[in-house]
Amino acid sequence: MTFTVAVAGASGYAGGELLRLLLGHPDLTIGTLTAASSAGTPLGQHQPHLVPLADRVLAETSDETLAGHDIVCLALPHGHSATLAASLGPDVLVVDLGADHRLSSAADWQRWYGGDHAGTWPYGLPELPGARERLAGAKRIAVPGCFPTGGTIALAPALAAGLVLPEVTVVSVTGSSGAGKALRPNLLGSEVMGSASAYGVAGAHRHTPEFVQNLSAVAGEPVAVSFTPVLAPMPRGILTTASAPLRPGVDAAGVRAAYEKAFDGEPFVRVLPEGTWPATAATVGSNNVAVQVSVDADAGRLVVVAALDNLTKGTAGGAVQSINLALGLPEGAGLPTTGVAP
Amino acid sequence: MTFTVAVAGASGYAGGELLRLLLGHPDLTIGTLTAASSAGTPLGQHQPHLVPLADRVLAETSDETLAGHDIVCLALPHGHSATLAASLGPDVLVVDLGADHRLSSAADWQRWYGGDHAGTWPYGLPELPGARERLAGAKRIAVPGCFPTGGTIALAPALAAGLVLPEVTVVSVTGSSGAGKALRPNLLGSEVMGSASAYGVAGAHRHTPEFVQNLSAVAGEPVAVSFTPVLAPMPRGILTTASAPLRPGVDAAGVRAAYEKAFDGEPFVRVLPEGTWPATAATVGSNNVAVQVSVDADAGRLVVVAALDNLTKGTAGGAVQSINLALGLPEGAGLPTTGVAP
Amino acid sequence: MTFTVAVAGASGYAGGELLRLLLGHPDLTIGTLTAASSAGTPLGQHQPHLVPLADRVLAETSDETLAGHDIVCLALPHGHSATLAASLGPDVLVVDLGADHRLSSAADWQRWYGGDHAGTWPYGLPELPGARERLAGAKRIAVPGCFPTGGTIALAPALAAGLVLPEVTVVSVTGSSGAGKALRPNLLGSEVMGSASAYGVAGAHRHTPEFVQNLSAVAGEPVAVSFTPVLAPMPRGILTTASAPLRPGVDAAGVRAAYEKAFDGEPFVRVLPEGTWPATAATVGSNNVAVQVSVDADAGRLVVVAALDNLTKGTAGGAVQSINLALGLPEGAGLPTTGVAP
């Protein structure tokens, strides 16, 4: 038995990555593809790497074009998902790759995004405690943001085990595809290449409340999060560098044991051997997260580094993993565990 | 009147950048150029961009070849400078671009580098309080490390003014030239491009004690420093992201005022207009540092971002700036204030 | 039924890409992995992206370690394959990803590589006329060089149909992985990034005689080939720009028809829609070749541009495609037709 999937926003980077994974998924069949301004053009014009779908013509994104599928994936700017989801009915699995349904607090939504809160859907980060149970059978899934995916995986074991104080700093170095295909001068190749730049500094990035929500839930107490994203000259990848003050008595062995235990059996998260540090290149195109932990005894801090592909595990791969769980398919179906490197 | 300069280690990246700047310096004349394994070959083979020096043949690095100059710059691996300096006599201005004479604590030297401590020379970071006085007339200069240059400039104003607690985190995203021309597999283009990777995490990098030394001196109390370098796919540039817990009552206006005051009149440090964030590309080839500050009220932290060129302000430009101060030349002589972008 | 594959040279880029493809191949099982100086270390140390094989320990490359497999792939420097192949016996399918068995002329071998010619094996470029027949059942396969793969595919239809004179120019812009993991200063990230550079110009590259051999066979007359490789700052990809003087009376429609006919039914070669030009990024990680043709009426020349991934179709994917044909498996088994982009 296979399930049909419609993809709204098929001309963008998230939509393209989703289609790449769906093409390799044994149980999912690609249905209607939609777009906004690119409707009416062939997909090959926008996603030349998706050769098997090159001649598929993009439809308008609407209730009608998306109807009739088992699964509808919405890779849209925030603010567009709620209405579409309502029209699709409760039996369709609707997966929101945008931000609309990630936050549980309407006040947070109002503050960070503005406008009415669309509601909260089951959060598609299977590595969180209890997440697999919440996702099983779900008909609505909010795919996490790419930065919170890395930062939550990096810090959750330490906060859950009480190894650190609930005040963390996260610097996430990201490739440019995280910003999508928006035509902004600072995203031009001439500007991006050869440069590292900060943006959304000091809590100004909209992923910040998602960090706080995830980490506070894990810690069982409010966690203060200082989050700074840095744009680096690469198309894909997020390298998360997270740190927090160690609680007294916590040592390197204890930290390592906690992380190895936390990720034992996780299909896509791997604590690297000691002395090895993550590089994003090793994760490109895969659903993997590579983690390393270290204790800085002088500074009294835990430092965790995690690498992932922002478009795969950070977006489309995370979505497929949650779809698999929702439908009762093998969790790893269609998800590469091998990166494309160098 | 001009001064003659010999450069030891002319085939490396630091040596090459120093020569680039010296070629444009009105008061300094390039003398002997030396190297180790490349001795006997023309400079053009190693530094094809230094066209006016292409036919200069590299001499062996030795007391004899370096003798007879007003200034000797040593761009050598650590451990080589002390003996050479001793042989050159007290009247020659010896500038160590390596690490040998940066640390004041022999114990720190022993721990981080091993072997005997060569001693401590005046530290060539003019932006530190009192530094210009210490450098005036100096005959020995220790050029700071590239990471501590950025991190010290980023955090000194806040620590000096008591705006933050003495516990800081620094994540510095660096281009590959900081690692020099060492033939290591992880520095191959195929590995570096498309990847962000951490290394020397959790206080393992040798620049850590230099951070602690500088920042503690400024703060007047011991400062705990959590330092993590990240390698990004670009040849040059360091983007320093630094943060620290705000002391009670400190707000954004106070922070901004402190930074603008601290760098008022500094020829190479500029606090960017509000809403603008530093990018390393804008500093490439210049001696500039671009700084931006922000207060994260939710997390209760100051966040400072600083961009510089690791080879210019972070190494060779810093050296020339200190040489100018030592010799009583205009501080900015030979130092570009304009970057090469895009 | 599955076949077992040993890979010699598993720590290099060609070996790594081969293993990536083998991990996704339904009919092939990975057996012994060998290396030279890296023998005794885990594969994860050299190929961190191949997570499922991270703990596999590399054996020494030798007759003994490679024995007992259905297939042995040799991703070794030239000069090592003949002896190993002889020891493995005639029933083992031996696939040489190196240069030893590509050239049919012992004189050419002597001139370009020096030493004794090891012999000529069936040439693994299925797109050449008659190649599929020669590969069916073969027990020895010479995998083509990455540049000749692109250049032959680009020019063969025009030469076979007599559309152009037998004097062609080929400029191939390549990513750095084509040079392997050799620790050479010009391959350092600091040197490669931000730079385009020529090398092996004017027929000095060892792939030149392979071009001549392939194209002359297709044309049925000697073809003069001017080949220049250019190194560009990217890890993967070859963009081949080939041109040749048009014979009288040949027009754009005729050229296009010839190319569409030549590649009709080819599983991995696609002539792009008119007005679209190939980009290597769209082929990364796939076995695809994207081709576009154009007639420059003013200059009287045919211009063909072809993009491929040098490690996939240009090396390891080409090898798997030929293995499939040799064993009677579906030609596309285990070979991605979707690139990883952006």
Add this chain to the structure above:
Amino acid sequence: MTFTVAVAGASGYAGGELLRLLLGHPDLTIGTLTAASSAGTPLGQHQPHLVPLADRVLAETSDETLAGHDIVCLALPHGHSATLAASLGPDVLVVDLGADHRLSSAADWQRWYGGDHAGTWPYGLPELPGARERLAGAKRIAVPGCFPTGGTIALAPALAAGLVLPEVTVVSVTGSSGAGKALRPNLLGSEVMGSASAYGVAGAHRHTPEFVQNLSAVAGEPVAVSFTPVLAPMPRGILTTASAPLRPGVDAAGVRAAYEKAFDGEPFVRVLPEGTWPATAATVGSNNVAVQVSVDADAGRLVVVAALDNLTKGTAGGAVQSINLALGLPEGAGLPTTGVAP
């Protein structure tokens, strides 16, 4: 005595590079800076690397704002220069960095650009025979296109000396800044990085008639030019690979001698030592051109490779060099002969 310079189009890449050079020019003073949609904003917002000009506010581009200067440089899209130049009067030195006045044939203009031909101005490529005489005292200068600059320098000596047949192929690998700051999807960093792509293939690029014009003038007979530009993932640089059939009896020594003679005394063109090949990185930020020549005896072709910085020698540096000649200043005034590398 200094001359004042107004720059129209100061927010773009050509304008920015021109300002960078003007800041270091001893005889030229920067006057009014203008822009189109960016008028009213500070230059620092668009050119953060030009720190000394950060607070300069951009004026509207118009007759009035540009009046009153000794020199007016127009870095504008084609079609805007003629009217402005007419209004500025015959005594002002007007330098067109755009295409309007490069072509001598109105028919060519009509075919390649459309609309009326604005006329032909003295062509600012001093390396062409007779160019210095034509530029001395000129009040109008047409700055060459970046591709023809490289291709003309690469091929002129061979064509002038009759070493090759008048049918040349040129493949020019360029960085992305050549396309300017246009917000086009294919120029996004995510698209450019990791990719080589062709465009304007087979004579479709507007620089083609400029190649033909230059090379035919040098050769004294019509030259057929097959020109293909390739976009590579780097901000700056053009690597020109040019080839042509050798006339009978021409050998490597003769070629080399012709090139060394042709560029003897040229301040910015250097024939590299034998065995060394040009890399664009070595020319970044400088006005240099690095040339290497080779004879491919098998293919019977001359191959020339030339590296330059498209924004410096290819645009703004070429403009300054011509301005110097027009005004009787030292030809190299304000022009770096040292690149910024790595």
